[in-house]
Amino acid sequence: MAQSPEMRASDVDRDKVAAVLREHTAEGRITMDEFNERLEQLYKSRTYGELARLTADLPDVDLRNRPAKITPQPVAKSTGMHPGMKAAWSAWAGASAINWVIWLIVSFTAEHFIYPWPLWVMGPWGAILLVSTIFGSGPQEKK
Template structure:
């Protein structure tokens, strides 16, 4: 069904025109004052003809094919996924606690005690290491 100028516009249509006006403002075609004036008229508009008047003097813009915006400041790349950093932190905390316990037992017994914390930290650390090296670093949803 073709859109005639007398046909009533929906909220979605108004939102689409508002997005166009924002894009034209960002590109410098209209000033903020013009943008605010047109936005007031936009939300008073009832028909497609009213909406068309608001963008009649502006070139067509396809909002789906806009170029990517250039970031203001370059954010340094994260070296490791936050979940992986948490896993390594838990491993380090557990390993430290086990080594402290081993040290206390060794000192108080007066004899060398087998270094059993290696069995706690070894397999767990190996799994984390493989996950860190071969993991893709992307969050799962």
């Protein structure tokens, strides 16, 4: 039996229209304010005709066969280095640069040569990072 616009709608019919409105809101076709206004009208509606007016300006949505969400695949980095290792090298470079700046400032203000002590900070730390980079495991793939 065809549904005429004057026929009374049920709570199940209203829930279906509410789901369609939620989907259109999620897809950005209607704003939250519009959604709230239409939802308010939805639960005041009594007939199929009143329900149809709430979605008349929106395309049909098949809630049973929604397209699967596509998750973007991460792009492989050219270095192939683990992000944690990149962070460790960045920390080493930053700390080394700060130590060299301090050494330069102290050397210029002392007006004589000061032993390059930043080498003792850079050397062991850099050697450990280098060995970890060369012999450590590569990037781990998520399964």
